[in-house]
Amino acid sequence: MGKHKRNTGPGNKTVVVRQPTAHRVFVTILSVLFMSVTVFLSVYLWIFAQEGSGPVFLLLILFEGGICVPLTLWHITWRVTLDERGVRKEVFGRTTRSYAWTQVQGVERFKPTGELSYIYVLFMDGKKLSFRIDWENALEAVVFLQSRFSVN
Numbered sequence: 001m002g003k004h005k006r007n008t009g010p011g012n013k014t015v016v017v018r019q020p021t022a023h024r025v026f027v028t029i030l031s032v033l034f035m036s037v038t039v040f041l042s043v044y045l046w047i048f049a050q051e052g053s054g055p056v057f058l059l060l061i062l063f064e065g066g067i068c069v070p071l072t073l074w075h076i077t078w079r080v081t082l083d084e085r086g087v088r089k090e091v092f093g094r095t096t097r098s099y100a101w102t103q104v105q106g107v108e109r110f111k112p113t114g115e116l117s118y119i120y121v122l123f124m125d126g127k128k129l130s131f132r133i134d135w136e137n138a139l140e141a142v143v144f145l146q147s148r149f150s151v152n
Contacts, residue, residue, distance in 0.1 A: 031072035
């Protein structure tokens with residue numbers, strides 16, 4: 001069993017799909033590097049403040065706080081949970097979408113040219129949830145979905 005997959009009782013199966021650990025680690029390392037450069041430049045501007053460096057300093061702080069940190073947290077915390085109750089998407093530790101199985105319109109496999117396959121879970125409200133077939137526990141999720149729907 002995968003690290004994020006657990007049985008919660010007889011007949012109750014839960015599968016959690018996440019981005020691969022390598023992707024999460026890479027994004028985290030890249031973010032730490034960007035933040036280090038940003039902090040270095042900010043300190044440099046603060047110590048050797050030249051006229052007109054205020055806007056640059058603010059842009060660096062906004063870039064770090066407004067783009068790097070949320071993007072990193074999104075990659076680390078994104079997950080899709082499939083269980084007996086339905087499908088849930090969680091980001092930043094909060095459920096952003098939750099659907100019962102009765103709200104699922106269908107499941108499709110999509111393969112762009114030259115890329116790995118994606119699984120799309122289509123809902124009655126027109127929204128869709130997707131994950132790549134090479135992500136953590138994605139194959140277990142496909143088996144779980146095939147037990148309920150035909151995957152086209």
